[in-house]
Amino acid sequence: MKGVHFHVAFVLLALAVIFAFASDPSPLQDFCVAINNTNDGGMFFNSLSDFFGIVNIFLSVLAVFVNGKFCKDPKLATANDFFFPGLNIPGNTANQLGSKVTPVTVEQILGLNTLGISLARLDFAPYGGLNPPHTHPRATEILVVLEGTLYVGFVTSNPDNRLITKVLYPGDVFVFPIGLIHFQFNIGNTNAVAFSGLSSQNPGLIPIANAVFGSNPPINPDVLAKAFQLDKTVVTYLQSRL
Known part of the structure; x- marks a missing residue:
């Protein structure tokens, strides 16, 4: 049990360091193909013991706070990981x-x-x-x-x-x-x-009109009326539109 506690403490400490120094990093490898699900079979943790499987579940909960995305095993990367078709098609x-x-x-x-x-x-x-x-x-x-x-x-x-x-x-x-x-x-x-x-x-992407007049929940119309020097009825109309 002491060994398990040590591993848990080590992993938590590593995560704390990752989050504390989160920024847009320069790559330290050729590529880091993202995986959207941290339970993906290509993630490095899945090849370890059942204990690290539990840690993997913990990482799944916290994945949204990682600045970027987790990487799959580079040996599993394919051409499709670097490909997107159809930009010749008009929107x-x-x-x-x-x-x-x-x-x-x-x-x-x-x-x-x-x-x-x-x-x-x-x-x-x-x-x-x-x-x-x-x-x-x-x-x-x-x-x-x-x-x-x-x-x-x-x-x-x-x-x-x-x-x-x-x-x-x-x-x-x-x-x-x-x-x-x-x-x-x-x-x-x-x-x-x-x-x-x-x-x-x-x-x-922050669309200005949508962010200001279409926020969820809506910004108090009195705030926007004063900020934009508009009649409150105009503000409520814009909020209804967006």
């Missing part, structure tokens, strides 16, 4: 915003885990297709236009809140710095297509 823009973003993050390509990069395809309906103001809290974005004409921009942080914009044509490239609010808007009369590279396997 469906028949929606309220007239746009469709097709992400390729670690959720779509498990082999992106720890590599600090991801991708997205952006489709826009003719004049008015909008990827609305949003931020990526963990990534800088670089966008290249393949088809159409996009009006794009971002807003700098306080105290200036300066709007920096540009009209982009096929072959043009534009960068949106990490964490800043930005948007893309189709001002052409044809469909527009762009691709974005992002400097994180999981860049995150």
